[in-house]
Amino acid sequence: MTLIDQLPSDADPDALFEAFSTWVEERGISLYPAQEEALIEVVSGANVILSTPTGSGKSLVAAGAHFAALARDEVTFYTAPIKALVSEKFFELCKMFGTENVGMLTGDASVNADAPVICCTAEVLASIALRDGKDADIGQVVMDEFHFYAEPDRGWAWQIPLLELPQAQFILMSATLGDVSRFEDDLTRRTGRPTAVVRSATRPVPLSYEYRTTPLTETLTELLETQQAPVYIVHFTQAAAVERAQALMSINMCSRAEKDEIASLIGNFRFTTKFGRNLSRYVRHGIGVHHAGMLPKYRRLVEKLAQAGLLKVICGTDTLGVGVNVPIRTVLFTALTKYDGQRVRTLRAREFHQIAGRAGRAGFDTAGFVVAQAPEHVIENEKALAKAGDDPKKRRKVVRKKAPEGFVSWGQNTFEKLIASEPEPLTSRFRVTHAMLLSVIARPGNSFEGMRRLLEDNHEPRKNQLRHIRRAIAIYRSLLDGGVVERVAPEGTDGADGAAPIVRLTVDLQQDFALNQPLSTFALAAFELLDPESPSYALDMVSVVESTLDDPRQILAAQQNKARGEAVAAMKADGVEYEERMERLQDISYPKPLEELLFHAYGLYRKSHPWVGDHPLSPKSVIRDMYERAMTFTEFTSFYDLARTEGIVLRYLAGAYKALDHTVPDDLKSDDFQDIIAWLGEMVRQVDSSLLDEWEQLANPEEESAEEAQERADQVRPVTANARAFRVLVRNAMFRRVELAALDKVAELGEMDADSGWDEDAWAEAMDGYWEEYEELGTGPQARGPKLLRIEEDPEHGLWRVRQTFDDPNGDHDWGISAEVDLTASDEEGRAVVRVTEVGQL
Template sequence: MNLADVFPDKPEPDDVYEAFTTWTSDNGIDLYEAQEEALLEIVSGNNVIVNTPTGSGKSLIAAGAHFAALSADRTSFYTAPIKALVSEKFFDLCEKFGTDNVGMMTGDASVNADAPLICCTAEVLANIALRDGAYADVGQVVMDEFHFYSEPDRGWAWQVPLLELPHTQFILMSATLGDTSFFAEDLTRRTGRETAVVTSATRPVPLYYTYTRDPLQYTLENLLETGKAPVYIVHFTQAAALEQASALMSINVCTKEEKAAIAELIKGFRFTTAFGKALSRLVRHGIGVHHAGMLPKYRRLVERLAQAGLLKIVCGTDTLGVGVNVPIRTVLFTGLTKFDGSRVRRLRAREFHQIAGRAGRAGFDTEGHVYAQAPEHVIENEKAAAKAGSDPKKRKKVVKKKPPEGFVGWSEETFANLQEAEPEPLVSRFTVSNAMLINIIARPGNAFDAMRKLLTDNHASPGIQRKLIKEAIAMYRSLLAAGIIENLDEPDRSGRRQRLTVDLDTTFALNQPLSPFALAAYELLDPEDQLHALDTLSIIESTLEDPRAVVAAQQNRARGEAVAQMKADGIEYDERVERVAEITYPKPLEELLTEAYNAYGSTHPWIRDHALRPKSVARDLYERAMTFGEFIAHYELSRSEGVVLRYLANAYKALDQTIPDDAKTEDLRDLTAWLGELVRQVDSSLLDEWEQLANPTDDGAPPAITEQTSSITRNTRAFTVAVRNAMFRHVELAALDRPDLLAALESGLSQEEWEEALDAYYETHDDIGTGPGARGSGMILIDTTSTPGHWSVTQILDDPERHHDWRIHGDVDLTASDEAGTPVLTITELTQA
């Protein structure tokens, strides 16, 4: 029975509290004192700040808050800092309240957005608060991981709802809030509700701390032998996490029975990428990897195997410190320092407590453990000293290993201080932007008064407020000069004294803020141009955030190839250095887009809040005619597969949603369909899980960890483009005269056969064209009817004389393609017509 089945007939506080606690009791849940206190305050209508340790049941408090709001027919919002956590809570709340009652909004996608309970990112709620203010249909907000209020780039989104939603009941939750007296007083003043602060210094599952000077592998073996697994080994780089996981394969982590259980659970799961194949070997051994660069389906797999108690070791970064619900008994820090983007520094108290708090989960453990390894050189020195024993001569000969250059050290004292340290005070990160100003002008009422209140009654210091007021005035004048807003002589019926002269989409500032610019730039392209579809993609890509790992890899590869060529050309070192410094990652249409951006910004000043970022990632993938896996391998991005896929998914959504259907050419439709299907075939885990929740099985058995991929051949348009790309990949390699790489594609012909065929071609022609004309639809012939279950494909080569007398012939196996999620192509011959 879910919570939607037990709503009380009357939303009286006692009835709501009794209905919810009866449900918890029926489900075998005993409430902690802090949970009871928080729930009593919530049903009484008060704001509540929950400042209790990790593992003390904040998720249940959140569920009780949503239950109280929905019982009273109020809309309730749950916010979290990252989409992965929003997604996890969405699925969890679907199970508790039913799929009809729960929706999700993440800024670039939404599911059941009219539901009374919405899971969303903080930015989504902040923009709703700015757009609708006191009129917003937001009866209650549960803000999880509220310590993100102090994040430099995103903290504004956690503050805005507190400032702009005076009729809303707030529940702020985190294990590391520090002093909350300011927020309690501020919330009460703004909402007129009493604000209760629920704290608890006692964890339901106590933590025990150990500083160890033993080698990591010895420490792990000891933890496994003494029943302290599952162990989360915390690294602060993704490379170190995977390297450590691979190094632990020599330890016997699981029993034969546990390994068999893992194999049974994942038998329907597709490990399709190079990283996936490495992960498959690891998880079958009882070892997981978890970091933000992984594909979502791989992270979810590791989380679900850990939740099933089948992974004894998980090597990862601090991503599990952001609320993902995975049962961990022991957290093992490999170090107490991290690189924060500009320097290496020791962990802050809040960071340490967030990660350490994952150890010891209520309902799973009676105690949790936190271990910290001494620095590697300290461990080596102690090992050498122990080997020398008490012999003074031997001890004198011991050469101490020095720390690496630039090393920031830590010690047992550092570890002890972190345990006792209170989380740092939360700091206001309020900012002002054109989008904020436009949202407020668009809503009913006097925008000047609303903006003045927002700028003078936020949490920033007076000095910062004065700076923000000056910035807002400059933005307002810019919007006025551009004709985007106008002053009214008399207030209109809704009390506005200023109004927008342009119509804004209801999702303004929720989706890609540069989408209107992209649509305007699209009009500059010639639909008859062969590159029209790819140039459209370049416009869209220029509006997206840079996937830094990808563009860095592109730049490194471009520079490496350029250096090799310059060496071959005999260019001197100093000149090579000078030339290489000018080489960057590909930026198609950079000059055209920059001019268009400046022109558009003169009449639409708000776009200047968002930089133009020309780049080629999705386009590069298409032009190279690569599969996702080939692209990852080409740029050595196996640790960043998730980054690449998220970017491609964003590019697909923006391409699909920005350009109106009636303005799309057939080539653009083909490109869009191909990109969407590529994303789905690589990882459709979010959609799959939603479909499973909406259509649950009746047998009551836990679902297998499978990947419900769709048929790639079902989407004929997208599959046709994928087949054309697969064939053109052979053209590109043939143009490079690389029979070795052609044979490596497992395309049906051996290296010797490719060599013979290419020699014959190059006896008649000097080169093979690879430009737009060479890959046009007129250069490939696809017969879909000659053989059931197969397509016959012929690629015409673009020779210099345009004889078009050489052709690559191939066969596509449709059934095998569906199983693989990518065209399974066999080349039968390269021959002259």
């Protein structure tokens, strides 16, 4: 029986509260006083600002709010800052209210969009609020993790619904809101509803705090001995978290029986990457690693082992706070400062409480612990003083170690101040864009009045409002000059009597304008500039789509570093002087295919579609680079030294796959382009299928639960099942060998094919024969084309026999590589397992 079956016959507040609290009690849950207070206000129709500690049951209040909205026959929206949390809540609410009553909108996925309960990101709700305003069919908004209102790049999306949805009841929730009196008054004024602030400093699991001057290993050993594990060790870079896990391998974390239990729970889990193989060692020792750069399947494994109580220590980053399901008893800070992208600074009170609040598990722990380590130089000085004992002479002789250069100091006073401090007041992050003006102009009514109210009655100080007004005027003029909007005289006037003109759009905006990939319409126009007869047509299509995607900064930085490193080596070999080398390096960046063509097209397109100016074009080559180099995921991350951020690489690849599959019309998808899509999709699935499986499952959420989908995601389908994609994988594996041979990298070839008996010497001897006959070995489109690869399938013996012919300069095509593809081994490893049998002439 779902929660919706408990709906009373009318929306009387007492009946609603009674029905919901009965449902809660039947599940053996007792409401905390703050939950009761918040729910009473919610069912009475008031806005609620709920500021209670982590683990105090805010999700249950959200469920009660949705329950009340459904009883009132209102559409209710749940918003969260990240898609993963929105998706998690979607499946959770499907269980509560039934799949037919719950929908989801995340910008790149739409499920059951007409449902009465909608889960979405804040940006999606902001777009709807701008487009429809008070006419939007939204009766209630539940905003989870509302402290994201103060995020510099995304905070605008949390403010817009408050400004533009006066008809809605708002429930704003976070553990770290700070002073909210401004929101209390503002919501009441805008919505005409009373606004209740429900606060509680009482945690279901109380926290105790301790500042330590012992070395971290000693601190950790003591925490383990006093049953204060699991311990989450907080670092402020992903590299530091991984290095800590490696350093702690010397401590015996688990008993033999516990290690056996870990191995049993891991089972046949596939650790497919370089980082994965290291993680396998860590978790079998009782140490987890958890950060945003990991593959989702690895994070999920760490969470699964932690939930089973098998990990004593988890080394992670400060991004733990949002939507992460890692039960921990102790939070251990390695520092109280962080680099925020511009400078090293002390943690803000909100950041500290957000992380510290993860300690202590309701239902598991009776207490949580927060420990802060003193700076390393302070710990070493304390250790030296302790060694000197109480003798004043010896203590005076101790040479105290100084803080590192540039060190931002913190100490016990910093820790105590953070504990006592309330989270800082939330800062407005309003901004004006082309999409905002277009959405307001597209509404019925007086768009000038609507825009004036939005610009002058937001949460910004007056100085900022004036800046936003100037920006809005500049955008409006560009829309007017571009012919996207026009001014017309009000009905019944000739425009000469001083009546304010009406502005209207001259173009039709799609219903989901600004929700989908903003530059997808530009991509469609740019495809027409490409030559379908070009051998690079399919890859040029990929480059167009990649230029419209958000930049994966870590990948692009790695590509640039690699390009500059290779350039420096070449210039040194050519005898170029240092100063000139440094000057030339400034012009070397990551690869940007079709850069000139795309920017020219973008400039022309922007004149008639000025709103694309909000979304700058960014030519880049990640998919294309990987495909042209014929690299596997592991080879690519290793080549660019991206093992620590392989999760970011995979998310980019998965997003690009969705964009390529959906942005490009079917009639433009050539066979070569279809091959690329099939290859990319299968590669992503074999590395970690969860990113695509969840996306595809959203269309049919009733077929399986989130747990079933997650379990299926861990059981990867055989790589040979997708015949088209597997042929591309085989083709790439063979061509990768051609590329290395052309570069005379016989050492890498020998390492790749050592299991086949083709070591470095064997490859060198074979290729010497080729180089005696020919001066070059082609690696262009002709060389990798299907004409030079022959595949003979032999399913009876579980093999494919392949011959990759070399593209020699004379066109003789008599040299090549013969190999066998082991189908069973390929399915086990999730890649084309190729065993070279011969390199030479036919």
